[in-house]
Amino acid sequence: MVVTARTSLDAQKLRADFPIFEQEIHGKPLAYLDSAVTSQKPRQVLDAMRDFYETSNANVHRGVYTLSERATEAFEGARQKVADFVNAPDVREVIFTRQATEALNLVAYAWGLNNLGPGDLVVVTELEHHSNFVPWQYMAEKTGAGFRMLHVNEDGELDLSGLDEAARDGNVKVVAANLVSNALGTINPIEKLAAWAHAQGAIMVVDGAQAAPHHPVDVQALGCDFFALSAHKMCGPTGVGALWGRREILEAMEPFNLGGHMISKVRYESTTWGELPHKFEAGTSPIAEAVGLGAAIDYLNEVGIEAIEAHEQELAAVALERLGEIEGVTLYGPPADRRAGIVSFNVEGIHPHDVAQVLDSEGVAIRAGHHCCQPLMTRLGVAATNRASFYLYSVPEEIDRLVEGVQKTRKIFG
Amino acid sequence: MAEDLYREVILDHYKNPRGHGVMEDADAQAEGVNPLCGDEVSIYVQFADDGETLEEVKFSGRGCAISQASTSMLMEMVVGKTASEIAGLPKEALLEEVGIPLTPVRLKCALLGLGVLKVALHRAKGTPLPDEWAARRSFRPGR
Numbered sequence: 241m242v243v244t245a246r247t248s249l250d251a252q253k254l255r256a257d258f259p260i261f262e263q264e265i266h267g268k269p270l271a272y273l274d275s276a277v278t279s280q281k282p283r284q285v286l287d288a289m290r291d292f293y294e295t296s297n298a299n300v301h302r303g304v305y306t307l308s309e310r311a312t313e314a315f316e317g318a319r320q321k322v323a324d325f326v327n328a329p330d331v332r333e334v335i336f337t338r339q340a341t342e343a344l345n346l347v348a349y350a351w352g353l354n355n356l357g358p359g360d361l362v363v364v365t366e367l368e369h370h371s372n373f374v375p376w377q378y379m380a381e382k383t384g385a386g387f388r389m390l391h392v393n394e395d396g397e398l399d400l401s402g403l404d405e406a407a408r409d410g411n412v413k414v415v416a417a418n419l420v421s422n423a424l425g426t427i428n429p430i431e432k433l434a435a436w437a438h439a440q441g442a443i444m445v446v447d448g449a450q451a452a453p454h455h456p457v458d459v460q461a462l463g464c465d466f467f468a469l470s471a472h473k474m475c476g477p478t479g480v481g482a483l484w485g486r487r488e489i490l491e492a493m494e495p496f497n498l499g500g501h502m503i504s505k506v507r508y509e510s511t512t513w514g515e516l517p518h519k520f521e522a523g524t525s526p527i528a529e530a531v532g533l534g535a536a537i538d539y540l541n542e543v544g545i546e547a548i549e550a551h552e553q554e555l556a557a558v559a560l561e562r563l564g565e566i567e568g569v570t571l572y573g574p575p576a577d578r579r580a581g582i583v584s585f586n587v588e589g590i591h592p593h594d595v596a597q598v599l600d601s602e603g604v605a606i607r608a609g610h611h612c613c614q615p616l617m618t619r620l621g622v623a624a625t626n627r628a629s630f631y632l633y634s635v636p637e638e639i640d641r642l643v644e645g646v647q648k649t650r651k652i653f654g
Numbered sequence: 655m656a657e658d659l660y661r662e663v664i665l666d667h668y669k670n671p672r673g674h675g676v677m678e679d680a681d682a683q684a685e686g687v688n689p690l691c692g693d694e695v696s697i698y699v700q701f702a703d704d705g706e707t708l709e710e711v712k713f714s715g716r717g718c719a720i721s722q723a724s725t726s727m728l729m730e731m732v733v734g735k736t737a738s739e740i741a742g743l744p745k746e747a748l749l750e751e752v753g754i755p756l757t758p759v760r761l762k763c764a765l766l767g768l769g770v771l772k773v774a775l776h777r778a779k780g781t782p783l784p785d786e787w788a789a790r791r792s793f794r795p796g797r
Contacts (some may be wrong), residue, residue, distance in 0.1 A: 591718035593693075593763065594660070601656035610692045623692035623716055652660050653719070 249547040255633045257282040257539075266351035268603030271638040276422050276582050276629030277607055278472045279453060280534075285475055288535035289528045300527055301501065301518075315527050318534030319449075319517070322482045325537045326448075326467060327458040332516040333490065335483045336525050340449035342481035343468035346520060347445055350496040351489070352414070354384040361410035363442075365390045365398055366422040366619050367428065370612040372447040376416050386410050390417075392619060396424040396573040397408025400612035403436055412440040419451035423613040423627065424573030425526070425556065425582030427455070434463035440527040443489065449473055449481075453631070454552055454580050456545045459484050461536075476536035480529035483520075490516055543586065548632045555630040555639065560584045562643045568650065572620060581630035584611075587646060590653050592626040598652060599645040606642070659754050660719065668719040673729030676714045682737075682778035685715075686770040686787075688762050693717030695725050697770045699778070706736040708777075713767060720760050724752050725767030732771065741772055741781035 255261050258280045261270055271282060273436040291646045292314055298307040300315045323331040337343040352375075356362065362376045366389055380387040388406040396415075400637055406412075415437035419430050434444040444464040448457060453474035459467045466489075495502055495513055499522040504512040513519045540548065555578035560583055565571050568588035573579055587595055592608030599606055607627045610617045617623060677683075677698030685696035695715035702709040709790055711732055713725050732740055748768050749756070756764055768784075775781045 362717070591693075591716075591722075593718035593760070597659060597760070598656040601659075609690060614692070617692065624696065649655070652656060653665065 249543055249551050249632060251551060251633055251635050254282075254543065255635070257284065258633055259283060259286070261633070265603040265605075266601055267519055271602075271604040271641050273604060273606045273628040273630065273634065273638060273642060275453075275631035275634070276450060276473070276611075276627065278478070279475050279631055280633065281477065282475055282539055284539050285477065285532050285535045289477060289532040292528045292531045297528070298514060299524055301590040311527060312634065314531045314534075315525065318530040318537075321534040321537045322469075323484075325457065325541075326452070326469070326484050327460055328484050328486055329460060333484055333487050335485065335490075335517045335520040337468075337481045337483055338479060338526070339472065339481035340447060340468040340470040341481075343466075343481055344372050344445065344447060345375050346483055346496040347466050347468075347485070348379045350493045350520070351443065352376070352379040352383065354494060356380065356385040356413055358384040359410055360413040361386040361407065362386070362387055362414045362416065363388045363390060363403075363406050363412055363636050364416045365418070365428070366392045366616055367398065367424065367426055367447070368394070368416065368418060368613070368615070369422050370614070371449070372416050372418060372445070373615065376414065377497060385413065389615065392426075392616070394621075395575070396421070396426050396616075397578070398426075398428055398433075400429070400432060400436075407440060412437065412442040415440075415442050416445040416447070418449070419457070420446040420448075420455060420580045420582075421573075421613075421616075422450040422582070423611040423616050423625070424584050425579035425580060425629075426574050427451075427580060428593065430462045430464060434465075438463070450582075453540070454545070455551050456549070465484060465489055471533035471536060474533075474536055475539055477529045477532040480526040480533050482533070485514065490520070495519050495522070499523050543632055549580070551632060552630045552634070553577070553579075555634055555636065556581045556583055558636060559628060559630075559639050559642065562639060563646065566643065566646055566650070568648065572625060582627060583629070583632070584625040584627045586625050587649060592624045594653070595626050595649050599642070602641060602645045602648065604638070604641050604645050659756075659760075661754060662717060664723045664752070664754065667723035669724060669728040671710050671713070671726040671729075673710075673712050673726065674714065677710070677712045677715050678714075684774035684775040684777060686766060686773065688717070688721065688766050690759065690762060693721040693763055693766055695721065695767050695770050697725075697767065697774050699771070699774055701737075701778075706738070708732050708735055708737070708740070711771075713770075717766070718763050720752075720754075720756070721763040721766050724748060724764040725770075727751050728767045728771065737775045737779040737781050741775055743768070 296310040297313040300312040437444040446464040452469040472478040504520040572584040596608035680698035683701040700710040
């Protein structure tokens with residue numbers, strides 16, 4: 241069988257898979273332009289979760305009865321889907337977490353506490369979401385390691401010439417970066433960062449929460465050591481995410497959460513840890529949610545990640561052009577061909593909250609705020625931006641309504 | 655709906671804020687941010703000779719129309735009141751003045767200035783803090 245990557249999709253048709261679009265907001269059709277914060281969910285995912293609860297619900301790994309076997313099979317099947325989705329060499333390297341944030345905290349705590357100390361450096365980027373910034377800042381503080389930030393240029397792209405300067409006064413042990421910036425849509429050169437990190441003897445930790453839903457991911461090609469994703473941004477449910485980690489590093493690490501399931505042997509004197517991936521999955525996992533994530537991956541594969549990315553880039557290019565034509569609008573981030581489907585902008589003299597409020601009254605949902613990227617907002621010299629973000633179900637008419645809404649806002653505040 | 659929210663008085667206070675500016679030798683001062691949206695407000699107070707009555711207030715900052723307009727309205731409301739009167743001022747009093755329907759998120763914008771003013775008075779006079787401000791903690795960032 242020959243599989244060819246699909247390069248186009250019919251967003252209007254795909255919208256029928258998403259029940260949320262069957263409603264009106266303030267008497268107008270919902271234009272949901274906030275998929276970067278969380279995506280909507282297709283019927284296929286909702287059905288898979290409902291079906292799991294109705295036919296297979298039991299706790300995993302521990303029961304000998306049929307239902308428990310069925311639940312375990314569904315749960316482990318989802319793990320295999322995640323492994324294939326990111327091209328992990330070994331399915332045991334995939335750990336289910338609550339979301340990307342918990343995955344990144346797992347690395348910061350379970351790796352950072354034992355491997356960082358005075359004289360060491362943690363390098364993050366100015367584009368980081370707080371989830372890949374604050375845990376490292378905190379862990380550096382806890383262990384006495386230094387904390388450095390790689391800056392962006394005027395286009396919101398990383399300035400790699402700052403790397404050696406960042407490493408000047410210590411041993412770089414961690415480089416943490418996102419593959420796609422949630423605030424600007426910048427696609428970061430992880431391959432180069434990972435090569436540099438490894439040359440310093442550091443690990444490369446990638447926040448893939450914004451990339452996985454929209455951009456093909458191959459952890460082996462990226463050359464990273466850890467990769468985190470969240471189901472809810474990729475058509476899956478909230479409450480589950482995944483961490484991929486290089487096996488030898490995971491095996492050498494101590495656990496993160498402690499409790500049931502993650503053990504091998506528990507005695508009064510001491511406890512030994514379980515094998516991968518169980519060592520990092522204490523307690524009952526989000527089982528139905530993992531099944532939902534598996535169904536979301538099937539859905540994305542069916543639509544085609546390449547087609548999704550191309551569709552979003554097309555929409556972003558149109559949005560950048562149309563918004564750029566409005567007087568008083570400032571656009572942030574790289575040119576359309578070097579970014580994901582995210583457009584951050586400001587309207588002169590009008591706070592993003594006010595823009596988003598007027599847009600809401602038109603049934604258009606965008607995000608207004610710092611996008612959990614306060615260091616980046618500081619760099620841009622703003623407190624907040626407006627952000628429109630697109631997904632496989634976004635259609636050009638929604639950009640028309642976004643543009644009209646921004647014009648209406650200018651009229652109200654004129 | 656957008657028109658209800660951005661009624662003339664709100665836009666007027668937003669565009670021509672009352673008591674806007676910085677006070678160099680303030681008797682009481684505080685600043686606060688709304689972590690959800692990055693609104694920032696600093697408030698400065700000068701007391702009358704009795705050391706209790708607010709003689710002059712000023713505010714500076716940046717943020718959405720709701721946060722800036724409501725703080726501007728607050729400035730007009732509090733002059734001539736005592737620190738303890740303001741510490742006991744219910745948020746409803748300000749919201750009535752603002753007079754627009756607010757969702758929970760926008761409520762935080764509208765009440766930012768009042769919270770900051772109460773913090774400033776707490777620092778200077780030991781008046782009670784609003785509950786939501788009492789619990790804030792932070793850690794010192796890395797070197």
